[in-house]
Structures are given as C-alpha cells and as structure tokens.
Amino acid sequence: MELTYLQGYDDETLDGVRRLVERGGLAPYLAAKYPGCHPHTTNTLLRGYVEELRRRHLKTAPAVARVEYDERLVAGEAALGLHTFESRVHGGRLRASSGIRIAGVFRRAPLEFLRMIVVHELAHLREREHTKAFWRLCVAMEADYHQLEFDVRLWLTARELGEFQS
Ligand SMILES: [Zn+2]
Numbered sequence: 677m678e679l680t681y682l683q684g685y686d687d688e689t690l691d692g693v694r695r696l697v698e699r700g701g702l703a704p705y706l707a708a709k710y711p712g713c714h715p716h717t718t719n720t721l722l723r724g725y726v727e728e729l730r731r732r733h734l735k736t737a738p739a740v741a742r743v744e745y746d747e748r749l750v751a752g753e754a755a756l757g758l759h760t761f762e763s764r765v766h767g768g769r770l771r772a773s774s775g776i777r778i779a780g781v782f783r784r785a786p787l788e789f790l791r792m793i794v795v796h797e798l799a800h801l802r803e804r805e806h807t808k809a810f811w812r813l814c815v816a817m818e819a820d821y822h823q824l825e826f827d828v829r830l831w832l833t834a835r836e837l838g839e840f841q842s
Contacts, residue, residue, distance in 0.1 A: 681829040681836070693830065703839035706831055710786035717783050719744045726776060726794055730801075733817040737801045740774050747780035774801055781835070789831060792824035 677694050696702050716725040723743040730737060776797040782790050795817045803810035814821040834840060 679833055681832040682826075685826070693833070697833075697837065702830065702834045702837070706827065706834060709827070710788055710831075712786065713784050714787035714790045716790060722778065725790070726798070729791070729794055729817070730798055733795075734798055734801060737798075738774070740776050740798075740801070742775035744775075744777055745780050745783050746777040749777055749779040781832070785831070788820075788824055789828045791818060792821060792828055795821060796825075 677697065679690055679693060682690060682693060693702070696705065714725075716722045722745060726740055726743045730740065776794070778790070778793055778797070782793055795814055799810055799813040799817065802813055811821075818824065
C-alpha cells in the first residue's frame, strides 16, 4: 500500500498505519479523535479566522492581503496550503504583499486540521523556508503541530482510500 501523503515518516510508523488501515480502523480513529467540522467554510470566514490567528500569534506581522480556498490546489505530499509573496510597485515604492491559499479539501475538515494548515502558512510570513526556526514557530503557535500534521496526512490518506463517504 502506497502512502503518498506520509512520505518522510519512518517505516515503523508506516507499518502501523498499514495495519490500522487493514483492520478498518483508520476512519473510526479519525472520526473519534476529530468529530465535527469547522465553521469557516467561505473565503470571508476563512479570512476572519486567519486574521484572528495572526493577531493572536504574530501581532507584528502585517495582515495577509489575500486569503482564500483554492479548489484547484490539490493537497499533496508537499503542498497542503500555499503562501504567496508578491512584489508590486506601488506609489513609486516596492511593496510586498502576502497571500494564503488553502487547498479546497480543507473547506470541510476538522477545525484542528484547518488550524494546523493556517499556522503553517502564517509561519511562512516570518520564515520562507522550512528551517528549524520555521518549525519552532509552528510549535509555538500550535503545541500539537507535529501530531496534527501527521493526523492531517492520515485524514488525506483515509479520503484517498475512500474510507469516508464525503
Ligand atoms: Zn511550507
């Protein structure tokens, strides 16, 4: 069984996931741990949520100019969301503006998963690359960051395997 969303995790972990899938336990595990769905289903609501987290955790960073779900953005091994930086000449000065796009699959997802994705993209406002400082920032904003990222990847795996009805 190919676990495309879980590349980079060690063999022991992957074997554990395969055993869980084989005995039909993956979807029940996720449903029990993460019941329900977040309410931020429109771009406007998503923008409000991102701004709330930014104000709470990254007060000194400028507000994100554009925030939206992108149905064309397929959640993959590398990209669960996307941050963009744009430089524009504005009033004779070079101005940078940032944007966050979230893969459409997270429009209907547990709140914890959306938060993990948003935290990741917000951390890119400070650190463009996945450096140690970047991961420290993610954990500072969300203490369970690494567990949540793993569970997001389990959730994407379960969806790919058709374990959920939706
Ligand atoms: Zn990233």
